[in-house]
Amino acid sequence: MIQLKHISKHYPVGFGKNEVLKDVDLTIFPGEFVSIMGPSGSGKSTLLHILGLLEEPSTGEYLFEGEPVQRMSEKKRTQLHRGSIGFVFQAYHLIDELTVYENIETPLLYKNMPASERKSRVADVLDRFNMVAKKDLFPNQLSGGQQQLVGIARAIVAEPRVILADEPTGNLHSDQARVIMQMFKHLNETDKITIIQVTHSEQNAAFGHRVIEIRDGKIQ
């Protein structure tokens, strides 16, 4: 599903450069639940951003479902964002001005889905996440765990094939974190969604099939 070949990433710093990723090779198969772990500054977030097409690698080749990403047009990348990749962030990044319902609906709007289908999809997801009663609330009226649930609901509503989660439980206490992780596990097992998460916690990593350790820009 995802193949990285000799990926490096460096940023210019003064006259030199700061190498964040060094010659990374990585293959992730469909239906996998992978956790990326490592200390701060090891490059795990950068790796996730590259996987999510938010950043370009400096060198190397990235194949997404067999297609080389470097040669994709802006339009094609947007298509992937609309349909194939879902994101979940540590800080949730919900749109404050929209209700729970509208936040979940937004990705479908960009897919130009007809109103009736949109309605049933959002209703399904709300139902599944047990949030029907909260659909007209705004994000600041919810607890952190609930906000992250909305974040996940938004990520899966467009039925992506892969979810990228950047420390999804970093702002939550352990009870809430467990709920979120169970949700990921459930999505992975029943919906066959590939999940890649960045995490600090061994506990969370245990929910996945495979752990990738990264240190100083290299996979161990």
Add this chain to the structure above:
Amino acid sequence: MFRNYIKIAWRNLRKSKLLTGVNVLGLAIAFAACILLVLTAWRELSFDQFHTNKGRLQELYITVQRPEGEESRSNFPIPLTPALKQDFPEVKAASRFIAISGSIRYHDKTFQADVKSADADLLKMFSFPLIKGEMHQPLNSLSNVVITANMAKKIFGAEDAINKPVEIYLEGEWKSFIVSAVAKDIPDNSTISFDVVCRFENTPGYVSQKDDWGASSNEVFVQLADHATVAGFERRSGTFVNKYFTAILRDLKRDGVAPGKDGQLMSLHLMPITTIHFNSISSSGGAISKTYPYLLLLIGGFILFIACVNFMNLTIAAAFSRSREIGMRKILGAVKTQLVTQLWGEAVLICLLALVTGLVIAYLLLPGYNALFSNKLSLALLKSPGLLAGVLLGFVLVTLLSGGYPAWAIAKINTLKVLKGSLQAGKSNGLRNVLMVTQFVISSLLICCTLIAWQQLDYLRKMPLGYNRDQVISIPLPYEMDTEQALQRMRNSLSGQTGIAAISGAAINMGRGRDGASQSSIIAMDYKGHSVRSNWLRVDYDYVKALGLTLLAGRDFSQAYGTDSSGLVINEKMAAQLGGVQAALGVQLPVLDSAHPLTVIGVVKDFNFKPLKEDIAPLTMNLVKSWPVQYIFVKVAPGDLQGSMALVKKQWKQLYPGSDIDPSFLDENTDRQYRREQRYSGIFISAAILAIIISCMGLFAISVLVMTRRTREIGVRKVLGASVIGIVALVSKDFVKLVLLSVMIAAPIAWYVMDQWLQDYAYRIHINITVFVAAGGIALLVAVLTVSIQSVRAALMNPIKSIRTE
């Protein structure tokens, strides 16, 4: 999708009520001001555009080289028009045009009416459609008149006007006419206007002057043939001038006048009918200078621009705080165009809200605006397609400028940076500062111009004119009256009454009376082998005394001398042409005919008998009865001026119970001469005030944003011991610098522009540096006050609170 956008826009607007309020209110005021200014300019520019033949219609004017310089005028000898039609195949139709009376009578009921005389071609050339009566040759007979629908209603009420007999007061008597047709009311944006029009042959003096090429009176309008050009006409006019103006050309050559640029002493020219409203050569037109409507548009644009800048600054500032939303949308699959559409759409929404509010404000202000600036505007003008298109275009431009740029700026920012939170709101203020400086340059410019224009007007109003303005009452006499007799009767009844110092009369008013009229006549004569030109003013006995003129030599006209009807009193300028003040006394001038010369009996000090735009010209006052007295002047004693006015009115009522007069003091009349200037300076002042208010609204909003951002810094400074004044100074400093810079940029521009404007006036002020200091002071004061509201609040805030909130 669209609903989603609108929902977000609405929620955003409600979230920041203060900033939205500033935005919408500022824009709405700007829209309202702009709409009023555009309407005013549009009306001025629409003058005479309604004629179907407008491309072919021209007014004739003549340029004559004189010893004192070039002179252009649009008045012509009566025989010129028939000759023109005969000699020029280029001329398809032509009509003479002149005002001949002010009164019309039907069954002993007299009505005020604007009576013009013209040739039959007039109604064919111009688009003054007939609605009733003889449609094809309404002016076929000499005794036919065409009246407008409005006038017909006034005179005849519900009765049919066609073939009704009416009488017009001409040359001291009532002459009978028959109404042959009724014309549609003349649009009020027509330079050429009449209530009643009759055949030109009814013009007073027609019979005696119909072959006289020496006297000029009527205007001439021409319709060119389809293939003729103005250049072609003007080229061939040389021969025409040489053929008919032989006597004048001979005199000009004798006086050694140099030919003009085209090598001619006299030449005929045409001006398109659509330009006469702006051309002061035209006797009917020349109401305003062409620059004024464009100036209004410019000012409207300025105000709108200032409001747009506010909008831009606020949208950019607010949008950066929304960057998280924008970034998230990008990740969810929004493309740049979708984001720009969304943000621009929000701008359109706000602008639309502002436009509607602006229209309502404009609608509410319109009656007051019309009254204040004596305009006749209505919002219905907005229905005309050209203007509507212009307004829509302006609206789209405003939304593009105020919403489009910020939208584009936000949409292109890096997604990742936004989500990582490394993007700081409004870090680079370069653009914001440039925009704010521009705003304040415009505001300061308008303030400077306003101050200078106001000083100039004040100077004109207060300048001594050489005659008494405060104590002299001027009475315009009704048209249909024996005015000489009226003057005599008023003289008899008023003289000797307490409070009355002197009574006289004249054919021409001083300044502009309540009747709004102003006119002048010029004569030319030969004196010792060269021609002498002078303004010609019919006055009456005691004129010098009544107006408080200063005699330099000789004496005033007086009833004590029997010979004064052939006497002349001249001013210094005229005396200079006759060899000096003393030498001029006793000079005999062949004014009317050489057999009966008129003698100079007095010389008065120069006085400003014309508006101060013009220098004092030679003036000859006389008692020649063929120019009847039209105004009575009464000099009253100082003190009870209103009592004297009441006395004058009372005496008149006793003498002429059925007739109304509208007397006024001369200082009112001279003020009225500058009505147009006052009107425009009124618009200027309002615009300047608006500009500074809207600029400050923007400044206020920006200062709110800046203070919010600097709350923590201010808190820390206070903890470290900074004083309130120190903090206020610290945060106001940046804004003050910008405003100072703006004033420095605006001052030279204002100086240049206003110096050009002042060149129009023969009497003008010198622009003083204090004006710019004052303007700078005003701008600075208002700006500092605005910023202080926020900075003082920030400085007084409890530091514990402000530090904790971060």
